[in-house]
Amino acid sequence: MSTIDVVLSKMKPVFRAREFIAALGGKAAYAYVALHRLKRAKKIESIRNGWWAKAGAVPEEIACAVSYPCYLSFHSALHVHGLTTQIPRFVQLAVCRKARKYAINGGGAREYRVKKEEFGGFEIKEGIPMASPEKAFADCLRLPRSCPAAILAEALEGVDIWEVKKACNKRMLKRLREIENADARIA
Numbered sequence: 001m002s003t004i005d006v007v008l009s010k011m012k013p014v015f016r017a018r019e020f021i022a023a024l025g026g027k028a029a030y031a032y033v034a035l036h037r038l039k040r041a042k043k044i045e046s047i048r049n050g051w052w053a054k055a056g057a058v059p060e061e062i063a064c065a066v067s068y069p070c071y072l073s074f075h076s077a078l079h080v081h082g083l084t085t086q087i088p089r090f091v092q093l094a095v096c097r098k099a100r101k102y103a104i105n106g107g108g109a110r111e112y113r114v115k116k117e118e119f120g121g122f123e124i125k126e127g128i129p130m131a132s133p134e135k136a137f138a139d140c141l142r143l144p145r146s147c148p149a150a151i152l153a154e155a156l157e158g159v160d161i162w163e164v165k166k167a168c169n170k171r172m173l174k175r176l177r178e179i180e181n182a183d184a185r186i187a
Contacts, residue, residue: 004034013057014065063091063109070095071122071129074146077136083155133159138167
């Protein structure tokens with residue numbers, strides 16, 4: 001196994017070029033050549049300027065590394081938890097700074113700003129900071145543009161409503177009642 005392969009095996013699934021340079025002993029010119037050779041060998045891929053991912057890294061893992069500090073939430077987290085069959089069009093993240101959108105691996109990532117006091121209720125699962133089902137549901141209620149009501153109605157059965165209500169304000173509770181009433185009419 002070559003030195004480059006050893007260094008690559010010790011890197012996180014998503015890393016910056018400067019981290020790779022430091023791991024190789026600070027030889028920038030050699031590190032960039034090595035990165036491009038690894039890319040040509042399809043062992044890594046370029047995510048965006050200065051960011052690299054090992055082959056097989058999932059979009060959620062990539063987005064969480066690029067947007068750090070953040071956590072996976074909204075429709076994306078509901079889907080990962082298996083509460084909805086609808087596949088999200090892009091990775092949705094909660095951040096407590098100015099939100100942005102960007103492209104990753106042919107898909108996209110979208111950040112939504114939450115208040116600092118609301119930034120929490122997540123845990124690390126398989127290297128990805130992810131909101132609990134109840135926190136993701138509450139985040140969707142807080143920011144209606146992040147998740148359609150039909151998806152929330154589908155996910156309603158899989159969450160603890162009392163935990164969701166603890167995180168809700170009056171406006172969110174009103175939206176929750178609308179979703180519950182629409183779900184009751186359908187059933």
